[in-house]
Amino acid sequence: MITENNKTCAVIGSGVSGLGAAIRMRNKGYRVTVFEANSFPGGKCSSETKDGYRFDMGPSVFTMPQYVDELFILSGKDPREHFNYIHLDPVYRYFFEDGSFLDAAHGKEKFAEQMAVKTKDRKTDITSYLEKTETIYKLTDEVFLKNSLHRLKNFFTWPVAKGILNFGKIGAFDTMAGANQKAFKDSRLVKIFNRYATYNGSSPFLSPATLNVIAHVEIAKGAYYPVGGMYSITASLVKLAKDIGVQFNFSTPVKEIVIDNKVAVGVKTERGTALFDIVISNMDVYNSYKKLMPKIKRPAKTLDQPKSSSGIIFYWGIKKEFKELGLHNILFSENYEEEFNTIFAKRSIYHDPTIYLNITSKHTPADAPPGCENWFSFINVPNNSGQDWDMFITEARENMIRKINRLLKTDIRPLIETEMVFDPRVIESRTSSAFGAIYGNSSNNKFAAFLRHANFSKDIKNLYFCGGSVHPGPSIPLCLLSARITTDLIR
Ligand SMILES: Cc1cc2nc3c(=O)[nH]c(=O)nc-3n(C[C@H](O)[C@H](O)[C@H](O)COP(=O)(O)OP(=O)(O)OC[C@H]3O[C@@H](n4cnc5c(N)ncnc54)[C@H](O)[C@@H]3O)c2cc1C
Numbered sequence: 001m002i003t004e005n006n007k008t009c010a011v012i013g014s015g016v017s018g019l020g021a022a023i024r025m026r027n028k029g030y031r032v033t034v035f036e037a038n039s040f041p042g043g044k045c046s047s048e049t050k051d052g053y054r055f056d057m058g059p060s061v062f063t064m065p066q067y068v069d070e071l072f073i074l075s076g077k078d079p080r081e082h083f084n085y086i087h088l089d090p091v092y093r094y095f096f097e098d099g100s101f102l103d104a105a106h107g108k109e110k111f112a113e114q115m116a117v118k119t120k121d122r123k124t125d126i127t128s129y130l131e132k133t134e135t136i137y138k139l140t141d142e143v144f145l146k147n148s149l150h151r152l153k154n155f156f157t158w159p160v161a162k163g164i165l166n167f168g169k170i171g172a173f174d175t176m177a178g179a180n181q182k183a184f185k186d187s188r189l190v191k192i193f194n195r196y197a198t199y200n201g202s203s204p205f206l207s208p209a210t211l212n213v214i215a216h217v218e219i220a221k222g223a224y225y226p227v228g229g230m231y232s233i234t235a236s237l238v239k240l241a242k243d244i245g246v247q248f249n250f251s252t253p254v255k256e257i258v259i260d261n262k263v264a265v266g267v268k269t270e271r272g273t274a275l276f277d278i279v280i281s282n283m284d285v286y287n288s289y290k291k292l293m294p295k296i297k298r299p300a301k302t303l304d305q306p307k308s309s310s311g312i313i314f315y316w317g318i319k320k321e322f323k324e325l326g327l328h329n330i331l332f333s334e335n336y337e338e339e340f341n342t343i344f345a346k347r348s349i350y351h352d353p354t355i356y357l358n359i360t361s362k363h364t365p366a367d368a369p370p371g372c373e374n375w376f377s378f379i380n381v382p383n384n385s386g387q388d389w390d391m392f393i394t395e396a397r398e399n400m401i402r403k404i405n406r407l408l409k410t411d412i413r414p415l416i417e418t419e420m421v422f423d424p425r426v427i428e429s430r431t432s433s434a435f436g437a438i439y440g441n442s443s444n445n446k447f448a449a450f451l452r453h454a455n456f457s458k459d460i461k462n463l464y465f466c467g468g469s470v471h472p473g474p475s476i477p478l479c480l481l482s483a484r485i486t487t488d489l490i491r
Pocket of ligand 1: 014016041042044057058059060062254282311427430431433466467468479
């Protein structure tokens with residue numbers, strides 16, 4: 001039962017974090033209105049259907065489902081009656097240029113046991129590596145993920161103090177690739193663990209080994225598949241928000257955050273100005289300042305950090321089923337270091353890209369016609385600094401088809417019966433993400449966690465931020481945590 005407090009809150013954007021913030025603010029008793037530029041909710045976590053194929057357009061790997069569940073519990077509902085997911089095992093199938101493949105199982109012991117059979121590394125070494133990633137998790141979870149890093153009082157709690165005292169154990173002084181190279185003899189395992197840097201759009205050759213924590217989250221804590229696909233996260237949260245009384249205005253871009261004497265007092269849209277007690281922006285923070293508050297002094301140090309990578313995605317309808325593929329498949333490049341050098345230093349696309357194939361029709365057959373599969377075919381690319389994306393798309397399509405044909409010993413060209421394409425320009429125009437970067441600032445340096453924008457404005461009262469471009473970071477679970485941290489700051 002919600003106790004009304006007669007105050008109002010505007011949420012700019014219905015990304016997963018905006019939805020989380022709206023649900024939490026409504027539960028605090030605020031009358032909440034969400035303003036969404038698109039005609040549909042979800043931002044990056046949206047869905048499209050073409051020629052009988054349905055695609056999740058952005059996120060596909062789902063971890064830490066408890067952060068979705070807790071929104072239902074907070075609202076007095078049983079999550080299992082509204083949102084469901086299945087546990088994945090194996091999580092991934094990894095393909096290599098030497099013709100081999102490795103399956104990544106769920107659970108430290110099982111993962112290590114199966115990998116030891118097929119690689120040059122011993123089970124004990126793999127387990128001991130995974131235990132180190134668990135230590136990083138235990139030391140960083142409270143410090144970096146669950147609290148605002150920008151409130152001094154949060155540093156005077158025991159878990160945070162412990163994390164800071166053990167800074168040496170979290171891998172901040174080595175790169176991810178450096179630590180993984182030392183840990184494993186088999187270059188395939190090094191690649192598998194290096195890839196986790198891409199989960200926040202960074203290079204394993206530049207980012208700190210602290211990011212090895214992501215392996216713990218996925219392998220030990222587990223990966224899940226929401227029944228009906230990733231879009232069911234968005235759909236179920238929109239329904240929950242509406243059920244508890246959140247108002248939605250779609251196709252209503254906010255043009256300006258109205259500020260009076262250093263206090264956020266409302267939002268301006270084409271329909272006019274609406275006044276609110278609290279404004280929460282789920283729009284990318286860089287563009288929140290640039291487009292909605294151009295006259296306000298911007299915090300340049302956080303906003304101008306190098307941005308993450310982006311992606312070229314081909315959404316292919318494939319008129320055949322491939323028994324050798326699962327839900328999550330990776331086709332690794334031969335030279336991973338050169339691939340990241342091409343993306344981050346040369347700001348170009350690599351001729352032999354690592355390809356991620358996500359096929360939800362493996363679990364949701366209705367996502368493709370009978371006997372067919374919906375392939376979300378993704379490669380990492382630089383964010384948009386004016387490159388010739390039309391040329392890159394043509395090149396990427398050829399590079400990807402050639403690589404898939406080579407590794408799967410097939411010819412997919414005649415099997416592609418429908419196609420949609422996303423590139424950094426589309427991602428930028430569809431979600432307002434600065435430069436089409438998928439994950440806000442990159443984590444290509446050891447201080448990156450401290451250089452994300454706070455969940456509140458230091459200069460403007462009653463103005464807050466949530467989502468993948470602010471603390472604690474991108475990904476569905478972190479965006480939901482971001483909403484929690486943000487709304488916990490508001491009384
Ligand atoms: C291709 C791709 C793959 C990914 N893979 C994964 C994955 O496997 N697992 C994972 O956990 N995460 C993944 N992510 C990241 C994850 O999708 C994002 O971190 C998360 O969805 C971002 O949510 P958000 O709340 O920050 O907002 P966004 O999704 O960025 O949404 C922001 C919303 O605000 C709206 N908006 C912007 N400006 C305005 C305005 N002025 N007025 C009104 N509305 C506005 C936009 O239209 C949009 O709906 C992936 C992302 C992409 C793009």
